[in-house]
Amino acid sequence: MMDKVIVSDVVSLYDECKGNAIAIYGAKTVAQRACLYLENKGLEVDLFLVSKKYDNPEILMNKSVEKIEDNKNKAWDCVVLAVSSKYVLDAGKELEKYNIKKLVIISPLMDDDFPFNSCGGNIEISANSFLSLKTQIFADETSKIIIDDGVVIKDNVRITSTNNSIIHICKSAYIGNETVIGADENSKIEVKENVDIGKQSEINAVSNSKIACGDENIIGHNSIMFARESDISIGLHTTVGPYLYITCHKTKIEIGVDNMFSTNVRLCSGNHRVIDKKSGKDITNREKIRTGNHVWIGAGATLLAGSDIMENSIVGAAAVVTKRMEPFSACAGNPAKVIKRDIDWKR
Template structure:
């Protein structure tokens, strides 16, 4: 199929296959939408810090501070994605990354405290309605699947002083790292300071408060390691997942 060959070339993946059969009407609709997205992307990427290859942009996409946004080849931003790249390092997205509709990426919350930024690796996909807050820095590796409604926070409000309003007590920032080949299930929440080890699976609705080792399967609130994906491997986490210190929970 011609379209399959084109996608293989764009992605640089000779093994890419369409696993479903499409009729002519399906193909016309798909190619029409993608063509319109390329036209929008061709205009918007002029304002990016850097861009390498095609950019597909849907309707209603907003990119604030695009001069701090770097796009790899074949970036797809579906309808109503919101991006604010204002930060020290900006937002750096590598090749073959997609953000589904209604995703949000911000790097600075309170304007007085400029944030760190966000990096997303090759071949990673972020599903609808995900929220990434990169004030303290977020690093997402290659081949990562992030489900719909996932929330990732790298900043928390301090609230230990009961004589002050919470909003006046400042914040604590700590980076989040999601290593290669992870699957973050729908509605999961990842809190500041967490590292998700390579090959890990985070169950839907899980709240991850502590770092987990490679190939961990994590579920629950707060998240706990159920087992390791590698048979016989010791089922441990980098730091025991327990109730977080209240001064760092947000």
């Protein structure tokens, strides 16, 4: 007689599995996360079990994947049923006909603890990444999420890709607690290698937009990036203090290589519409914002549509920039003006 146990937290999962030879039924994302958790706690997972009715790999996380129907006479000490909640009842009944001493079922309450693809979208998560047990990942059937080797994603992060969109988090990136990353309507977000995104940040691209964080960027906590029908790009080795705010509508924002932004920097281009009262025409300034390479932006500075900060320049604290600033210069004030020329700066 099979001993069936339902658990609702990962501590109970560990307690029920320890001391047993463990197999995991389900070769999708939930099963991989369950395997990683148990192995990180020092338990050994022998293999993955799957059903013939699913298209599954032969090897998963360097472990063999066996069709359960091919092992009708084999006995298992402990099988962990790790599938998304809508399949739990059907899969549980299916496993009753096999020789399993203990079946540990992750109840629907565990959906928040293990990321899973609930609508058949394409989610690729490297086995060499680390995702907190509170990570939530969702892609619809038209979209894709890729998480590469060495990525660390902390607690309560939510990543969503919908309506022909792609999110790619590249090798060794770090995503802080409670960060939200979302792409919708033919949009793409790329977090490149060794990027560090601070806690409680939001990155959203909608309506044919692209957001790219360059290699080795550091984005401070509580930062916001929002693109609608726009492109936002940040060059490599750029560091940004907390409370960055970037909003971009029907235009581009380009941040160069080796920039340094202090806290509370704002870049706003093409936000709400401005209408000429007499003609009724939309006269919103949607010029792009650009910073060249090796630019230093002081605390509380604002760059509005049309700002073009040339290379090796400094923007003073609380400055409001609306136009092109010379290379190797420092500007300050509202509106910002060049106050010093023929200068450079170092970190």
